[in-house]
Amino acid sequence: MAEEVKLYGMWASPYSRRVELALKLKGIPYEYIEEDLFNKSPSLLKYNPVHKKIPVLVHNGKPIAESLVILEYIDETWKNNPILPRDSHERAMARFWARFIDEKILPSVRKANNCEGKEREVVMEEVCEQMKILEKELNGKDFFGGDSIRFVDIVGNVLALWFQVAQELHGIEVCTPENFPVFEALTIKESEWEKAVEEACKQLKMLGSQLKRES
Numbered sequence: 001m002a003e004e005v006k007l008y009g010m011w012a013s014p015y016s017r018r019v020e021l022a023l024k025l026k027g028i029p030y031e032y033i034e035e036d037l038f039n040k041s042p043s044l045l046k047y048n049p050v051h052k053k054i055p056v057l058v059h060n061g062k063p064i065a066e067s068l069v070i071l072e073y074i075d076e077t078w079k080n081n082p083i084l085p086r087d088s089h090e091r092a093m094a095r096f097w098a099r100f101i102d103e104k105i106l107p108s109v110r111k112a113n114n115c116e117g118k119e120r121e122v123v124m125e126e127v128c129e130q131m132k133i134l135e136k137e138l139n140g141k142d143f144f145g146g147d148s149i150r151f152v153d154i155v156g157n158v159l160a161l162w163f164q165v166a167q168e169l170h171g172i173e174v175c176t177p178e179n180f181p182v183f184e185a186l187t188i189k190e191s192e193w194e195k196a197v198e199e200a201c202k203q204l205k206m207l208g209s210q211l212k213r214e215s
């Protein structure tokens with residue numbers, strides 16, 4: 001039976017970009033469906049009724065939501081070009097650092113984007129401390145995956161985007177490639193990336209003014 005792989009995503013979303021990167025690294029053909037997050041499609045709501053968020057991968061009619069879960073699913077389903085390490089301990093560590101990025105660093109970066117002045121300075125110090133921890137883990141390598149992009153690199157790419165958004169929107173320039181080589185390692189260079197940053201900024205501004213109107 002021919003494989004049917006569909007990805008519901010939003011082009012500026014670092015979460016759907018994670019899934020796209022994994023599918024591309026594995027060489028899996030897929031149909032991409034762009035979602036309007038201000039007017040979600042009935043399919044998205046059907047496939048992800050719990051979180052109602054992108055990305056959602058639909059493989060032969062079966063939906064999988066949450067980017068980290070999707071990455072693991074892709075790696076288990078298509079064995080070529082492994083994303084997670086074979087060794088159990090290394091695999092556990094890759095999951096650990098992915099969660100550190102999603103559960104620790106990302107909330108801090110978001111917080112920095114939403115506060116001002118002294119409070120923002122304190123949060124940015126926290127972000128720098130967390131980045132130092134990540135930097136130590138990178139330990140001079142080009143990628144967390146060693147010689148090539150793997151799980152933690154794919155997951156961490158989101159930070160590169162958020163730092164650029166923070167810089168564009170608020171002029172926050174604490175974590176630069178110069179003082180954090182880890183930032184460089186996480187920046188997966190693609191020509192559309194700048195466009196994605198621009199779009200993400202636009203969406204954040206729109207969301208901000210919508211929230212102001214509603215409050």
Ligand SMILES: N[C@@H](CCC(=O)N[C@@H](CS)C(=O)NCC(=O)O)C(=O)O
Pocket residue numbers: 010013014015037052053054055065066067068
């Ligand atoms: N934890 C989720 C986060 C996904 C997420 O936040 N998606 C955003 C776009 S970047 C979304 O769909 N937002 C729509 C909403 O919150 O209503 C994952 O890793 O997939």
